[in-house]
Amino acid sequence: FESVCTGAADGYARMSGQPALTLLHLGPGLANGVSNLHNARRAHSPVINPVGDQASWHLAADAPLTSDIASLARPVSGWVRSSTSAASLASDGADALAAAMGSPHRVATLIIPHDAQWDECEGPAPAPSYEDPHSVEASRVSACAEALRKESERVLYIGGSALGLRGLRAAARIRAASGCRVVHEIFPARLERGAGLPGFERLPYFPEQIMQTLEGVQSMVVAGTRPPVSFFAYQGLPSVPIPEQCEVLELASLADDAAAALESLADALGAGADFDTAAAAEFQLPSGALNADSMGMVVAALQPEGAVIMDEGATSSLSYSAYSQNSPPHTLLTLTGGSLGQGLPCAVGAALACPGRRVIALAADGSSMYSLQALWTMARESLDITVIVCANRAYRILQYELARAGIVEVGPRAQSLTDLTRPNLQWVNLAQGMGVPAASAQSAEDFATLLARALEADGPFLIEALI
Amino acid sequence: FESVCTGAADGYARMSGQPALTLLHLGPGLANGVSNLHNARRAHSPVINPVGDQASWHLAADAPLTSDIASLARPVSGWVRSSTSAASLASDGADALAAAMGSPHRVATLIIPHDAQWDECEGPAPAPSYEDPHSVEASRVSACAEALRKESERVLYIGGSALGLRGLRAAARIRAASGCRVVHEIFPARLERGAGLPGFERLPYFPEQIMQTLEGVQSMVVAGTRPPVSFFAYQGLPSVPIPEQCEVLELASLADDAAAALESLADALGAGADFDTAAAAEFQLPSGALNADSMGMVVAALQPEGAVIMDEGATSSLSYSAYSQNSPPHTLLTLTGGSLGQGLPCAVGAALACPGRRVIALAADGSSMYSLQALWTMARESLDITVIVCANRAYRILQYELARAGIVEVGPRAQSLTDLTRPNLQWVNLAQGMGVPAASAQSAEDFATLLARALEADGPFLIEALI
Numbered sequence: 001f002e003s004v005c006t007g008a009a010d011g012y013a014r015m016s017g018q019p020a021l022t023l024l025h026l027g028p029g030l031a032n033g034v035s036n037l038h039n040a041r042r043a044h045s046p047v048i049n050p051v052g053d054q055a056s057w058h059l060a061a062d063a064p065l066t067s068d069i070a071s072l073a074r075p076v077s078g079w080v081r082s083s084t085s086a087a088s089l090a091s092d093g094a095d096a097l098a099a100a101m102g103s104p105h106r107v108a109t110l111i112i113p114h115d116a117q118w119d120e121c122e123g124p125a126p127a128p129s130y131e132d133p134h135s136v137e138a139s140r141v142s143a144c145a146e147a148l149r150k151e152s153e154r155v156l157y158i159g160g161s162a163l164g165l166r167g168l169r170a171a172a173r174i175r176a177a178s179g180c181r182v183v184h185e186i187f188p189a190r191l192e193r194g195a196g197l198p199g200f201e202r203l204p205y206f207p208e209q210i211m212q213t214l215e216g217v218q219s220m221v222v223a224g225t226r227p228p229v230s231f232f233a234y235q236g237l238p239s240v241p242i243p244e245q246c247e248v249l250e251l252a253s254l255a256d257d258a259a260a261a262l263e264s265l266a267d268a269l270g271a272g273a274d275f276d277t278a279a280a281a282e283f284q285l286p287s288g289a290l291n292a293d294s295m296g297m298v299v300a301a302l303q304p305e306g307a308v309i310m311d312e313g314a315t316s317s318l319s320y321s322a323y324s325q326n327s328p329p330h331t332l333l334t335l336t337g338g339s340l341g342q343g344l345p346c347a348v349g350a351a352l353a354c355p356g357r358r359v360i361a362l363a364a365d366g367s368s369m370y371s372l373q374a375l376w377t378m379a380r381e382s383l384d385i386t387v388i389v390c391a392n393r394a395y396r397i398l399q400y401e402l403a404r405a406g407i408v409e410v411g412p413r414a415q416s417l418t419d420l421t422r423p424n425l426q427w428v429n430l431a432q433g434m435g436v437p438a439a440s441a442q443s444a445e446d447f448a449t450l451l452a453r454a455l456e457a458d459g460p461f462l463i464e465a466l467i
Numbered sequence: 468f469e470s471v472c473t474g475a476a477d478g479y480a481r482m483s484g485q486p487a488l489t490l491l492h493l494g495p496g497l498a499n500g501v502s503n504l505h506n507a508r509r510a511h512s513p514v515i516n517p518v519g520d521q522a523s524w525h526l527a528a529d530a531p532l533t534s535d536i537a538s539l540a541r542p543v544s545g546w547v548r549s550s551t552s553a554a555s556l557a558s559d560g561a562d563a564l565a566a567a568m569g570s571p572h573r574v575a576t577l578i579i580p581h582d583a584q585w586d587e588c589e590g591p592a593p594a595p596s597y598e599d600p601h602s603v604e605a606s607r608v609s610a611c612a613e614a615l616r617k618e619s620e621r622v623l624y625i626g627g628s629a630l631g632l633r634g635l636r637a638a639a640r641i642r643a644a645s646g647c648r649v650v651h652e653i654f655p656a657r658l659e660r661g662a663g664l665p666g667f668e669r670l671p672y673f674p675e676q677i678m679q680t681l682e683g684v685q686s687m688v689v690a691g692t693r694p695p696v697s698f699f700a701y702q703g704l705p706s707v708p709i710p711e712q713c714e715v716l717e718l719a720s721l722a723d724d725a726a727a728a729l730e731s732l733a734d735a736l737g738a739g740a741d742f743d744t745a746a747a748a749e750f751q752l753p754s755g756a757l758n759a760d761s762m763g764m765v766v767a768a769l770q771p772e773g774a775v776i777m778d779e780g781a782t783s784s785l786s787y788s789a790y791s792q793n794s795p796p797h798t799l800l801t802l803t804g805g806s807l808g809q810g811l812p813c814a815v816g817a818a819l820a821c822p823g824r825r826v827i828a829l830a831a832d833g834s835s836m837y838s839l840q841a842l843w844t845m846a847r848e849s850l851d852i853t854v855i856v857c858a859n860r861a862y863r864i865l866q867y868e869l870a871r872a873g874i875v876e877v878g879p880r881a882q883s884l885t886d887l888t889r890p891n892l893q894w895v896n897l898a899q900g901m902g903v904p905a906a907s908a909q910s911a912e913d914f915a916t917l918l919a920r921a922l923e924a925d926g927p928f929l930i931e932a933l934i
Contacts, residue, residue: 435890
């Protein structure tokens with residue numbers, strides 16, 4: 001199932017920094033991968049999609065599998081080309097690579113007719129050169145420094161390539177020098193965090209929460225991402241939930257070298273080498289009922305140093321996110337494009353990219369059903385992935401949105417559309433069916449015991465956390 | 468998972484003749500359903516897709532889930548519109564319905580901005596009128612009659628709406644009167660067949676097989692479909708595998724009333740009311756090893772009258788297809804667009820459309836992995852569906868294609884790409900995880916016992932046929 005492949009490509013690209021290659025088959029094969037390509041596009045992951053098409057001379061026959069592949073590819077691709085012959089295929093491939101590795105990185109889709117695969121070619125094309133991230137002009141740095149030197153409420157808002165260790169350290173120096181707040185985007189493609197690393201505020205989800213956290217802010221400096229926008233529109237709330245009086249200055253766009261720009265800004269502010277970091281927590285393992293809170297605390301307490309956390313826990317992983325700020329240093333991957341079913345495939349790609357590191361997939365039961373086939377790939381490749389399915393047996397976010405839309409008395413039919421209990425999904429059976437050992441936990445103690453065991457196991461293990 | 472929804476819509480539309488309505492969420496939600504919408508488009512099923520988009524005033528913010536929905540919709544839709552306001556929504560919906568129910572039926576996609584759902588509207592629009600199938604001019608009928616009166620090799624090639632009972636009976640009368648052969652398309656959206664009904668040749672799959680079956684044919688009359696084309700291109704074989712000397716006459720296009728045209732043609736040939744039908748077989752239940760052949764015979768022997776067979780068995784159901792010509796009368800649904808993962812969802816829609824009839828999904832293990840979430844829907848809706856997973860634990864068709872491409876010595880990596888044995892999928896576990904009771908069969912006797920039991924059971928049952 002292609003969504004596993006495209007999601008894995010995204011995860012591989014995020015963790016390796018290298019371009020990832022998929023292989024897709026005609027329009028339907030691409031379409032099956034579009035959901036996770038959408039997330040890869042929002043993550044600015046360098047992913048190259050060769051998509052096999054009918055032979056050029058067979059297109060006119062309009063055979064059953066024929067369709068307009070380019071039209072399917074464009075919404076998720078920063079670069080699309082239909083190759084015309086075997087002769088141009090090598091240079092087309094080099095161009096796809098250059099497009100994917102440009103700044104910002106992007107999804108590049110190369111449509112390849114069948115005959116281009118069997119006709120004679122002229123050998124390899126020269127390796128392409130990549131467009132480097134753009135350097136930021138000194139005038140932008142000094143304007144941002146001036147804004148952050150003011151007495152007013154100031155926020156440095158960071159995302160994208162600013163969230164690597166270099167950018168985070170520079171942001172922490174800026175905070176130390178200027179006293180500004182630092183807030184990071186809510187859904188980073190990749191964030192380094194944990195004890196001993198700089199710890200920053202995470203932007204909240206709903207627009208009224210964003211408005212509240214930014215209340216009174218008069219200057220916002222943005223690096224590595226765009227200014228915050230609301231995930232969805234709500235009547236009476238703004239698209240861009242930034243206070244009206246707030247001036248927004250772009251330090252570094254998506255195409256810029258955000259880490260270098262932040263270092264320049266820190267220097268311009270006269271920042272020293274020291275900065276605050278998050279403390280290590282002394283976690284007490286909880287007991288009693290397993291719920292989103294106790295589950296989050298157990299994961300934060302037990303995750304090993306260097307873990308890669310793929311968080312698609314949706315409404316179930318909010319507590320985890322707060323607790324794990326003080327866990328050993330780790331890498332956080334999140335759902336960048338909002339398209340459900342990224343978690344398990346992205347974990348596959350991360351594990352392939354980082355064989356020495358433990359990958360933990362915090363997965364929601366609703367969203368995991370989009371791409372559960374990834375479990376088979378985990379078994380097939382013997383990947384060291386610990387899957388935690390947060391089984392609340394509901395599409396909880398939709399229940400929240402119903403309530404937000406003022407629909408407080410939900411009829412039985414609407415209720416049934418957000419209910420995953422008729423019948424309950426049995427994740428232990430599903431995992432075993434794919435060749436992944438699994439067990440279920442109902443109490444915090446059971447969950448901790450299982451998780452400790454799973455984190456030591458070679459290969460994948462799935463825990464169904466009945467929260 | 469939206470592919471279950473769109474595939475079910477296709478199955479519902481095929482069995483009811485009524486338009487089916489999906490409900491999809493932004494670009495990724497549509498994209499997840501594109502694979503089975505591709506099959507629905509090739510089946511000419513009337514399917515209407517309302518796709519929710521961001522509020523019109525929120526599009527400019529380019530929020531994470533925003534993408535070009537129309538570009539994703541066009542390749543699978545015969546009609547696409549982006550609604551602009553609540554005021555136009557009712558008439559837009561009526562237009563979508565008229566487009567879907569036009570001739571030929573089509574997939575219609577209506578993109579609906581969020582604000583059009585909460586703004587005031589002006590009440591319902593008038594019910595639209597539908598474009599009827601076109602009547603065929605008398606001159607076309609007489610030209611076709613003239614061609615079929617010749618002494619030469621003649622074929623009547625039928626598909627689409629010609630495959631209902633009216634069209635089939637007319638085709639059988641034409642055969643009786645003219646002595647022509649009648650061949651039907653290989654992947655019909657819906658075909659009525661079995662003992663007591665006219666039985667016709669099925670077009671084979673590979674182009675050289677088609678060339679062989681059409682060798683010496685000098686006249687081909689086509690009704691309800693297009694002339695045969697090769698599914699894929701192969702070096703040295705034609706796109707359209709019809710003998711050069713063969714004249715091709717179109718009696719009825721996809722937009723025409725093919726059944727009426729066939730009746731006119733039968734009358735023009737002076738055909739009587741009598742025609743040959745397929746005989747009922749006295750099946751002997753096989754014993755011993757379970758393989759594609761014995762499995763096919765057992766299904767053909769045990770399927771009840773009026774069964775709806777959704778055949779996505781790929782390479783595993785060829786024997787079944789031959790044997791079941793003499794089973795009790797039944798309806799056959801096939802994979803019209805070649806996009807894998809149609810079988811289980813389409814069976815869901817067929818069962819919803821035909822509560823009194825037994826649905827049998829002949830499913831291949833590779834393709835069923837594309838949309839196995841349909842099993843949960845079968846359990847949730849207590850649908851009387853008997854799922855037979857033909858578990859050959861391989862992507863056999865790809866192994867065939869490798870051999871056809873002259874690659875006879877397959878290396879271990881290429882071999883592993885068509886191999887489903889590392890680890891074996893455990894379909895019994897997978898089904899139980901979704902709430903569907905299941906069992907596995909290794910011998911023909913076990914399979915027959917299980918199938919007889921499953922066909923009597925209320926609600927879904929899955930049999931893993933280890934062939």
